Amino acid sequence: MPAALASLKTGLGFDVHAFAEGRKLILGGVDIPHDRGLLGHSDADVLAHAISDALLGAVRGGDIGKLFPDTDPVYKDADSLKLLAAVAEFVRSCGFEILDVDSVIAAQAPKLSPYRDAMRENLARAMGVAVESVGVKATTTEWLGFEGREEGISARAVCLVCRCSGQER
Ligand SMILES: Nc1ccn([C@@H]2O[C@H](COP(=O)(O)O)[C@@H](O)[C@H]2O)c(=O)n1
Numbered sequence: 001m002p003a004a005l006a007s008l009k010t011g012l013g014f015d016v017h018a019f020a021e022g023r024k025l026i027l028g029g030v031d032i033p034h035d036r037g038l039l040g041h042s043d044a045d046v047l048a049h050a051i052s053d054a055l056l057g058a059v060r061g062g063d064i065g066k067l068f069p070d071t072d073p074v075y076k077d078a079d080s081l082k083l084l085a086a087v088a089e090f091v092r093s094c095g096f097e098i099l100d101v102d103s104v105i106a107a108q109a110p111k112l113s114p115y116r117d118a119m120r121e122n123l124a125r126a127m128g129v130a131v132e133s134v135g136v137k138a139t140t141t142e143w144l145g146f147e148g149r150e151e152g153i154s155a156r157a158v159c160l161v162c163r164c165s166g167q168e169r
């Protein structure tokens with residue numbers, strides 16, 4: 001196998017947060033108007049968390065809770081884009097470059113497509129990659145499951161990273 005191919009790693013991330021009254025709905029760093037927000041120790045940005053876990057998975061770096069424990073008051077109401085930026089730095093410190101990220105949010109409501117590009121721009125900036133390297137999609141679950149009952153939102157993400165130091169790209 002060519003060395004460049006041998007240095008590619010994939011990552012998968014998944015996260016869920018429940019809706020709660022009196023919380024902001026922050027997705028991909030965008031404050032989205034809605035009657036409820038997501039509950040969490042941090043700002044509960046389920047999309048930023050799924051992408052963080054995908055990146056950590058790719059470099060076998062554990063998961064978001066290992067890096068930023070939800071028992072640590074430092075992360076109370078934390079801006080998850082800042083956590084994602086720290087994860088991206090950790091990925092680079094392991095010798096990997098972030099090549100590509102794709103994601104999907106499962107939410108019955110609200111309609112998320114108007115915020116897609118703002119989310120992509122925020123996430124790309126946080127990770128230090130081009131906006132073209134970041135995909136964000138949304139789907140309902142056709143009223144099925146906890147997302148369909150509007151009890152919460154889930155997000156899934158995949159990424160591709162490359163150990164590029166000293167190798168041809
Ligand atoms: N919260 C959501 C969910 C979906 N979308 C957009 O609607 C399209 C159709 O969704 P289905 O679940 O009915 O397949 C989807 O492809 C998204 O473009 C959305 O914006 N916000």
Ligand SMILES: C[C@@]1(CO)OP(=O)(O)OP(=O)(O)OC[C@H]1O
Nearest residue numbers: 040041042064065068069070075
């Ligand atoms: C992000 C962290 C930060 O303490 O808290 P939560 O907002 O509860 O989010 P979760 O997805 O449960 O991940 C754990 C934590 O790392």
